[in-house]
Amino acid sequence: MARKVTGAKTAIWTAAAWLVGFIIFFPILWMMLTSFKTELDAFSTPPSFLFFHWTTENYATVQERSDYTLHAMNSIITAGGSTLIAMAIAIPAAWAMAFAPTKRTKDILLWMLSTKMMPAVGVLVPIYLIYRDFGLLDTRIGLIVVLCLGNLPIVIWMLFTYFKEIPKDILEAARMDGATITKELLFVLTPMALPGIASTLLLNVILAWNEAFWTLNLSTSAAAPLTTFIASYSSPEGLFWAKLSAASTLAIAPILILGWFSQKQLVRGLTFGAVK
Amino acid sequence: MGSITLENVRKSFGSADIIQGASLEIEDGSFVVFVGPSGCGKTTLLRLIAGLEDVTSGQIRIDGADVTDVPPAKRGLSMVFQSYALYPHMSVRGNIAFGLKMAGMPKGEIDRKVEGAASILNLTPYLERKPRDLSGGQRQRVAIGRAIVREPKAFLFDEPLSNLDAALRVQMRQEVTRLQKQLATTAVYVTHDQVEAMTMADRIVVLNAGRIEQYGSPLELYEHPANLFVAGFIGSPKMNLIGREVAGQFGAATIGVRPEHITVARDGEGWEGTVGVAEHLGSDTFIYVDVPQVGTLTARTVGELGIRVGERVRLRPDQRRIHRFDTEGRALAA
Amino acid sequence: MATQQTRTLGRVLIAPAVALLFVWMIVPLAMTIYFSLQYKNLLNPGEESFAGLDNFTYFLTDPAFITALINTLVLVGSVLLITIVLGTFVALLMNMPIYGRNIVRLMVIAPFFVMPTVSALVWKNLLMHPVSGLFAWLMSSVGLEPIDWFTNYPMLAVILIVAWQWLPFASLILLTALQSLDEEQKEAAEMDGAGAVSKFIYLTLPHLARPITVVILIETIFLLTVFAEIFVTTGGGPGLQTTNLAFLIYQAALLQFDVGSASAGGLVAVVIANILAFFLVRIVGRNLEA
Structure with a gap:
């Protein structure tokens, strides 16, 4: 890569790249700016970019409406809970497939992948009816179950691709060193797999947090996570833009930060290891 | 003590016979090299002795005791892998000590043994480093240290020098040989390099397509090859x-x-x-x-x-x- | 390549995941198939009866189905085209020697982490609003008539929103692929006298063929069932203009409570997705060998 690049060219490319990046990011930036405006400023034409009356009252308002906290809690509990359960099921399975593969391992992996391809809308009716009959509609448990199962294939796949990169030799070395299976898992595999486990966890929280088909269809109020809560802003037209922006900013900020941390792992996670 | 006996050991994966009935007597304290072209089954044979693979049929005995169904952890052998297989998250000390820790040895004794092994291998200044901060030759020494510190019945080496450059390989070849003689521990060593085999071995096992072609001292193999394969394989x-x-x-x-x-x-x-x-x-x-x-x-x-x-x-x-x-x-x- | 002991353990450990996914897949699918063969409406409980293939006939011959199918294809096709063309462009740009690549990367990837309901509402209200949206102001400041996006070009509006959400995905995958392009190959091509354009056509594009296929397949699977963006912006309208297959099925099921025809529609969606999944699984499977 030791190629000489002229300064002028670099400057042009840099400017172009920053411009493109800025345009792509702009809607989010605009939303964040709007969240600090008064409702009047938010609605004004021509729009004010920076020189408006900065206020945090929208955040206060959003915060005061006690249901915001409730929905944020719902998001945290459903995204976090579904992820933890999925990890608990997926880690042993991925370990088995990576380190004790059988002739059918590949088929099982591909079959798991294919369950993810089933369009949710295809099973909307039965899931809705089962949930209705078992009283799971608009419950956190119900959402956790559906989010957990929906993301399980991705979790297993991601963990599998990470585990597979751990050299088998090292686990065998531990076995030769007299470690039992439990000790091998605890002292050798887990510390080595930790980065992979962490990024799988992160990506899965993001996916669950942003899931907006099941959450919209299976929750209405008590268990509604932020996706559903934000959707409720679509009905009263206009005039709540600043508050909508503030609520939206709060809803995406944590995940945006988590996402930025996990972006390097995103590609392989979402392409099932087909692109690294 | 550490004599190893293979009796008509077979290994097949599906319909493919990787090892087609190998019988072998490895004497205590001897240095035995498995040599052969790639795919001849030499590594598989080593892994069968280690217990990392199941035999399909036949029997493996160590010091007369049948270990065919004993898991690798309980066979009392230690192994040096081609990739070294060091634990990346542990220091050199942690790597060498791991086996002793698994055996539940008291801490003071572990430290003493680890330091002893480190000084034999000139690793003392690196004890607190992680494997990624070591050179190839140093990693190799750590892998050997991990093997000798447990005082096993036998060492198993799986092409341990193939990742080193030519000069270092010659040096390590001599060191391994010297160390093995010094400790008088049985060693089974797999390589595809006939020069390594000739220079290091007390006795050589020439393998081809899952069969033992000849078992003998380097000079026997050179002077009296039992068949065309051995004749063509040994000598350069x-x-x-x-x-x-x-x-x-x-x-x-x-x-x-x-x-x-x-x-x-x-x-x-x-x-x-x-x-x-x-x-x-x-x-x-x-x-x-x-x-x-x-x-x-x-x-x-x-x-x-x-x-x-x-x-x-x-x-x-x-x-x-x-x-x-x-x-x-x-x-x-x- | 392991001992019997580890293989047995492996089977035990994999069992819960396989069992759960199997139930998760089979039970609802079986129910959908069953419902699709029944006359069943939640508004008239107790009046179920065997319908044969009537639900399929009804759903497939409904003019709304054809419209929804076309809308689905238009939506999927346009978003794919936009994200891949722009994504290639963005990826090439980010692969240049530029300052602050990591920050640009953060800005480009950001939309992917925004929940669909938020991005839809932000675009609808803050950007595309015909009176006080930012686009309206931009148009009028250059002397043009502001566009009333959701009245006049509802489908285009939805396409833009969804494309914005998926552009990061395409860009990031293509960038990752670009970065794995062997530097020596590029140098060899330069030694052979290839210019920037020839290098792009003969080296870069063939190298991107596989990641582009992966992008197409994965995006298609998600885009076939775009739901939240339509749900919070147009509600499928005006008329049926932005109703896609997913939204049509949702309407049949949860607005008209016609379980039978919604199930038939769901199966149609499953079949379409499975055809695509077949190809994706093959691509990923081939990768598994390596």
């Missing part, structure tokens, strides 16, 4: 193998002459041919001669003869060092 450059009428004159289906047992002259007796290629190594010259009716023969001459490509020369094999083989490729008695 390769033994010249000649078939057809020429072999018939010697009462064999094939005869073999090593390049170093052929005298090259400009005239006189012997096979006449044209020099195709001459490789000048300084100390030796390898010349490749096209002999009509016989084929291309390699001859090794000491020093420089001033022979040029295209020149006609005479090749005279040392009559006492001609190896004869029957139609099945087996060696005929001299």
Whole structure:
């Protein structure tokens, strides 16, 4: 890569790249700016970019409406809970497939992948009816179950691709060193797999947090996570833009930060290891 | 103590027979090398001894005790892997100590043993480093340290030197040999490099397509190869193998002459041919001669003869060092 | 390549995941198939009866189905085209020697982490609003008539929103692929006298063929069932203009409570997705060998 690049060219490319990046990011930036405006400023034409009356009252308002906290809690509990359960099921399975593969391992992996391809809308009716009959509609448990199962294939796949990169030799070395299976898992595999486990966890929280088909269809109020809560802003037209922006900013900020941390792992996670 | 006995050990994966019935007696304290081309089953055989693979049939005994169904952790062997397989998240100390820790040894004793092993291997200054901060040769030493510290019944080496550069490989070769003699612990060593095999082994096992072709001392293998495969595999450059009428004159289906047992002259007796290629190594010259009716023969001459490509020369094999083989490729008695 | 002991353990450990996914897949699918063969409406409980293939006939011959199918294809096709063309462009740009690549990367990837309901509402209200949206102001400041996106070009509006959400995905995958392009190959091409354009056509594009296929397949699977963006912006309208297959099925099921025909529609969606999944699984499977 030791190629000489002229300064002028670099400057042009840099400017172009920053411009493109800025345009792509702009809607989010605009939303964040709007969240600090008064409702009047938010609605004004021509729009004010920076020189408006900065206020945090929208955040206060959003915060005061006690249901915001409730929905944020719902998001945290459903995204976090579904992820933890999925990890608990997926880690042993991925370990088995990576380190004790059988002739059918590949088929099982591909079959798991294919369950993810089933369009949710295809099973909307039965899931809705089962949930209705078992009283799971608009419950956190119900959402956790559906989010957990929906993301399980991705979790297993991601963990599998990470585990597979751990050299088998090292686990065998531990076995030769007299470690039992439990000790091998605890002292050798887990510390080595930790980065992979962490990024799988992160990506899965993001996916669950942003899931907006099941959450919209299976929750209405008590268990509604932020996706559903934000959707409720679509009905009263206009005039709540600043508050909508503030609520939206709060809803995406944590995940945006988590996402930025996990972006390097995103590609392989979402392409099932087909692109690294 | 550490004698290892294999009795008719077989291993198949599905319908493929990787090891087709191997029987072997490895004496306590000896250095035995498994050598053969890639895919011959030498690594599989080692892993069977280690317990990392199940045997399909047959029996493995260590010090007379049947260990065929004993898990690797309980066999009392230690192994040095081709990739070294160091635990990346542990320090050198942690790596060497891991096996002792698993055995539940008290901490003071672990420290003493780890430091002892480290000083033998010149690793003392690196004890607190992580494997990624070490050079290839140092990693290799850690892997060896991890193996010796447990005082196993036997060491298993799986092509341990193949990731080192040529100079370091020669050095480590000598060190491993010296260490093994010093500890007097049985060693089983897998390599595809016949030079390694010849220089390190007390006894060599030549494997081919899952079968043991010959088991003997390096010199036995060199002087009395049991069959064509061993004859061609041991020795560098390769033994010249000649078939057809020429072999018939010697009462064999094939005869073999090593390049170093052929005298090259400009005239006189012997096979006449044209020099195709001459490789000048300084100390030796390898010349490749096209002999009509016989084929291309390699001859090794000491020093420089001033022979040029295209020149006609005479090749005279040392009559006492001609190896004869029957139609099945087996060696005929001299 | 392991011992019997580890293989047995492996089977035990994999069992819960396989069992759960199997139930998760089979039970609802079986129910959907069953419902699709029944006359069943939640508004008339107790009046179920066997319908044969009537639901399929009804759903497939409904003019709304054809419209929804076309809308689905238009939506999927346009978003794919936009994200791949722009994504290639963005990826190439980010692969240049530029300052602050990591920050640009953060800005480009950001939309992917925004929940669909938020991005839809932000675009609808803050950007595309015909009176006080930012686009309206931009248009009028250059002397043009502001566009009333959701009245006049509802489908285009939805396409833009969804494309914005998926552009990061395409860009990031293509960038990752670009970065794995062997530097020596590029140098060899330069030694062979290839210019920037030839290098792109003969080296870069073939190298991107596989990641582009992966992007197409994965995006298609998600785009076939775009739901939240339509749900919070247009509600499928005006008329049926932005109703896609997913939204049509949702309407049949949860607005008209016609379980039978919604199930038939769901199966149609499953079949379409499975055809695509077949190809994706093959691509990923081939990768598994390596």
